[in-house]
Amino acid sequence: MAHPKTSPLRFILFAALLFLYCGSLQAQGKLSQKLPVDPNVKIGKLANGLTYYIRKNQRPEKKVELRLVVNAGSILEDDDQQGLAHFTEHMAFNGSRNFKKNDLVSFLQTIGVEFGADLNAYTSFDETVYILPIPTEKKENVEKGFQILEDWASTVAFEGSEIDKERGVVLEESRLGKGAQERMQKVYLPKLLEGSKYANRLPIGKDDILKTFKSDAIKRFYKDWYRPDLMAVVVVGDLDVTEAENYIKAHFTKLKNPTKQRPRTDIPVPGRKQSEAVVVTDKEATNHLIQIYYSTQKAPVETTVNDYRTSMVRSLFTRMLSQRLQELTQTANPPFIFGGSSQGGFVRGYEAYTSYAVLGKGGVEPAIAAVAQENERARKFGFTPAELDRTKKTMMKTMERAYNERDKTESETLTQEYIDNFLEKEPIPGIETEYTYYQEYLNGISLDEVNQYAAKTIPPAGASKLVVLTGPEKADFKLPSSDELLALTENASKAEVKPYEEKAIASSLMEKTPTPGTIISEKENKELGLTELSLSNHVKVILKPTDFKNDQVIFAGTRFGGQYLYPAEDRDNAEFASTVVTQMGVDQFSPTDLRKVLAGKNASVAPRIGTISESINGQSSAADVETLLQLTNLYFTKPRKDDELFQSFVAKQQAMYQNMAADPQFTFQDSVFHILYRNHAWSPRVPKVETFSRINEQRALEIYKERFGDATGFTFVLVGAFDIAKIKPLIATYLGSLPATGKTYTFKDVGLRPVKGPMTKEVKKGTEQKSLIRLFWNGEAPYSDSEQLKLQALIEVLNIKLIESLREELSGVYGGGMFGNLNKFPYNNYSIGASFPCGPENVDKLVKAAWAEIDKIKANGPTEADLNKVKETWKQQYEVNIKDNNFWARQIIQSIEYGSDATNVLSYEKRISALTVKDIKDTANKYLDAKNYVQVVLNPEK
Known part of the structure; x- marks a missing residue:
């Protein structure tokens, strides 16, 4: 019998199916492979x-x-x-x-x-x-x-x-x-x-x-x-x-194990059999916190490529759920201040699904309802394609940056990976392998797979749980009993929920590119590797390209101005103006919208209005410098007004601070400021609930626009992985287009001065037998870089001696020490402090010992050996810092603000080598005046 002819189409389909089948087997085979170990270790x-x-x-x-x-x-x-x-x-x-x-x-x-x-x-x-x-x-x-x-x-x-x-x-x-x-x-x-x-x-x-x-x-x-x-x-x-x-x-090799070894066994954590709730209060607690712990289970150990892929699914799930909960805080009456849910580590070898929320002004019920219902919404309906797409982009960007920096990763970071591998069998395939896995598998993770993971991972209503409510005894909302708390939680999980609704947003930060300014002059400092650009709008830009990191750009900008330019009655508006704006967003984008439009990019900036200056700081990956500059432009030109987000900010801050005075440390710090500055209108302070009630949204926005609406006099600094020729057009476009009037900007000295000593005060607060010693030396003194170096050396030498005396000899402290600075603005002054937490019975002994060490330095100076310890520590720190982008950005900004010679950074080792014992002795006698100090001690109420 003759064989029938095979259809060419059938043959092609068969071949295609065979190819897909073999490809599937190959993929499954790879997923079942054991995770490799990084060959670099x-x-x-x-x-x-x-x-x-x-x-x-x-x-x-x-x-x-x-x-x-x-x-x-x-x-x-x-x-x-x-x-x-x-x-x-x-x-x-x-x-x-x-x-x-x-x-x-x-x-x-x-x-x-x-x-x-x-x-x-x-x-x-x-x-x-x-x-x-x-x-x-x-x-x-x-x-x-x-x-x-x-x-x-x-x-x-x-x-x-x-x-x-x-x-x-x-x-x-x-x-x-x-x-x-x-x-x-x-x-x-x-x-x-x-x-x-x-x-x-x-x-x-x-x-x-x-x-x-x-x-x-x-x-x-x-x-x-x-x-x-x-x-x-x-x-x-x-x-x-x-x-x-x-x-x-x-x-x-010579170390030996004991002849009779005690077994090092894993300690079990039994799963929870039934649900329970507990309400715990304390009169010194500051915030109410809800925590929901579901039953523990054995944590999976990642051993195969498929396990690693599953960890990506978990990460996608965790990030998306976290963003949903974050969005809830961006409403006029947020159900909680912040909160979260995740499946994660509990104790070694075990994990559990947990949820938490720091309660807002609405109290317990809305917080539990919001957390429980977001859990249920994700469990029942999963996530949206847009959420998954954004989160994949963000995760891929993070992995790309780690891969790009693979030869610039700090040793300290790598050590932690190996510690985790030894202790908990965390895989260490190496960044090259991990990057390959992300490229191969991340985009292939389907929405259905993530949603199935959510449905399987989030415990359903009725699952065994422990609900814990902690907080202060007194509050402006009623605390439930334990039974009521458990009932609230169970009922919240059973409430009807609808699928998450995705809000449409613009696909790019800027609808229209600004009309560029021009670069009118360019100056090079070869010694420091700097290029200074002067722009047509009275703005300067200093560029320092480096190879310290492969994928990092640090950004900073500064100009004199600040809060002190405003009358004292405007203090609350001026102090929080920049914070209010960052809470409301820029242009058409709320903070939530910004996160969405920036998915897959790594760029962030934050404006700040200080007491005598305004500044802006940020960072980006090398590929996202344009996004960084676009954000900067928007924060200058299009701060956003959003009544609902402003109300949300005020509500959350008031909730955070409503019980803060119950904390002895809070009360003590507040008292210290009052003692040092005698209730001056611009005295440093700790915020109170009423502080936020006084902020006027419109006035805060007006002040922000006054400080950032005119860029005249700003100097911006960019340090990191960029090419000057490529970045110049971006600078002309986004910084050169900033509005500028050409007016002169400066700061104001409001006459804020600390009290003169000697003065000793006591503050009584708290039930624990805990004390805190604070010592302050303040006064006027001319600023210079060399004098600043001597003062820092004095403080470091004294810290060595104070550790030896107060900790090692007297056993009276665990930590603490001295700190201080010379300041040039708003007036030439010095400010030195010391802080020692201790037991009430040791206060007098420790104060006496601290003064004894100070007196020794004043009489004899430090030993050469101790001074050399400080010099060597600084030398080691300098060798690391000199190859750090953040360090260079800080040094350049400081040289701008203080009008100092930026090349001083290159002579640092020479200058510290020149410090002498006499320098430190003279500095101690100049600033640590026994007739001009303030001592404030926190002691318990009983």
């Missing part, structure tokens, strides 16, 4: 089980970030050890085999590593991480860095006298956390973590144990859990990989 494991991660990275140059990661935290403490995981972290800085008490911190300061700012550590429920950045110019310093890690890992001394000294420091850290939030947390946390050990293992521990534990308890914790099989060493920076690996092997 070397991961190894020693025979004793210690894991290590090494990556060579030259951002910043001549510096390496070292981390010791211990997979042990407070959750592993025995009952008699509560707080000792954290205490162990403290003791690591208080003596080991190779570093005696204070030797460690002192050595690191000599090589430019600052305690607290650079050298640090933290302890959580599940881990302890030690942070150690080391300059790499000298090999012996790198060697010592690894020696420090080894000592932390294996030879912490735990000397009895040092334990006793450190008790005071840790108790002071514990004291800092005490207050309304801590008291309320103690009530609802056991319910939130019911059935789990986490409920009773807060890292700070229990004060009674911290005061009385025996040394064998902390040594037992260290012996049990500080062992190589629970540790990782992370090395990222300007160091050869082989060299780093050799250091790790030399220092950590």
Whole structure:
């Protein structure tokens, strides 16, 4: 029998289907592949089980970030050890085999590593991480860095006298956390973590144990859990990989695990069986907060490419729901001040769906209704194509920027990725691979897929939950009982909802391009790499193209003017004018509309009216400089009036501040301002509810237009990844077209001066046994850059001595220190302050000790060694800053405002090297006058 002829069309269709089928199999095969590990990082494991991660990275140059990661935290403490995981972290800085008490911190300061700012550590429920950045110019310093890690890992001394000294420091850290939030947390946390050990293992521990534990308890914790099989060493920076690996092997191979190991098991968090609500109040609480916690579940671990793709779906869902909730705050009577919902991490290995809202003036019911109904709307109807499209663009832009900066990523950022990989198995495929995944999969994620994820993820009405309401005892709305709160939540979830309605907006920022101005002159400063343009509208633009980042442009603009030009009765309008405008938007765009029209772009600007100047600051990616300049033009030419958004702003601010006076810190700061400035009309202040009632929308907008409606005298600065030839036409178009009259702008001195001392005041507020010491030295003094440098050096030297005395010797503080500046405007003056949180019983002792350190400097100057520590720290900071776009923008703006020589930035190292002990001694005697100071102390009411 003859075979029938095959139709050519049937053959083509068959071939096409076969191709699609094979392509589908290929795609499924790729999605099932295991996620790769970034080839740029070397991961190894020693025979004793210690894991290590090494990556060579030259951002910043001549510096390496070292981390010791211990997979042990407070959750592993025995009952008699509560707080000792954290205490162990403290003791690591208080003596080991190779570093005696204070030797460690002192050595690191000599090589430019600052305690607290650079050298640090933290302890959580599940881990302890030690942070150690080391300059790499000298090999012996790198060697010592690894020696420090080894000592932390294996030879912490735990000397009895040092334990006793450190008790005071840790108790002071514990004291800092005490207050309304801590008291309320103690009530609802056991319910939130019911059935789990986490409920009773807060890292700070229990004060009674911290005061009385025996040394064998902390040594037992260290012996049990500080062992190589629970540790990782992370090395990222300007160091050869082989060299780093050799250091790790030399220092950590010899570490041994205990013969009898306690098992490091995951701690379970049982799922919630039934719904419950709890209302917790405190008279010092400042805001009402609703939190809804649904039942916990095991968190998925990302191991395959498909898992990574699923994480994109989750991110799309989270972002879209977050934006919907944000939009609700842009109404005349917002249901809450801010809120959110997401599926996310709970404690290690577990996640939960949670919602929260900070309540507005309307109280509990509208907030719960809004959050619950937005959840239900997304669960039932999902999202719109426009929402998905915008969010995809935004996510892709974020990934593109990370990819573009892949060779300029800071070492510190990379270390965190490797820490998360060790502790929680977070994947580290590398930015190149992640960017490829985004290109391959993001656009292919369908709306139906995201909506199915929402329907599956958002718990339905009736799902088991814990509803927590916390806040002040007194308020202008009635608080429900626990039963009423739960009923409100359940009923809100059952309310009928309609699909989300998408509002149509313009597709571009500007309907019409402005008529360009002209560049009338161009001046080059080759020494600093600057090009200065003078525009036809009396505006100057300073350009500094750099290669510090591949995809970053920093923008700033400034001019004298400001709030002080207005009468005191206009203060509220002037002070909040720029904030009001940013809340209302520009041209036809509300803030929500701006976010939508800017989807897929990275550009932002914010105007500000200060006391003696007006300014504008922003940033963008390299590709979005035009958008950045368009936004700037609109903020100058088309601020938007929106009655509803203005009312929304006022309502939210009043709700935020209505109970703020209950907070002792708030009351204290308010009192400090009154004491220092004797109720001057322009005294610094903390806002009150009535402050926002006095803002007049029309007058605030008028003031804004007066400050920004004329660009005469503005100098704009752009620093970053751009080409001068390409950016000049954009500058002429968007900055050269700004309106300008040519008038002269300056500022006004309103006569605001702090009181003269000596003066000592006490403020009594609060129920906790917490005090706060504030010291101030103020006066008139001529400004100069060299004098500013001397004053900063004095403050840094004193901070070294105050840490040694008040913390290490007296065990009276956990943190605090001195700060200060010379100021040129509105008048030449100096302002120095000191702040020390402490126990009431230690106030007099600490004040006396602080003055003793000041008097030593005034009498003898600092030691050469301490001054050199400051110089070396500044040198290390400068080497990083000099390759930072933000730093350059600040320096250029400051040189404009202060009329100083911008080239001073190049002689910085020479100028700090020239500082002498005598300079610091003379500076201390000039400014720290024992006859002209103000001391204000916050003490508890009882």
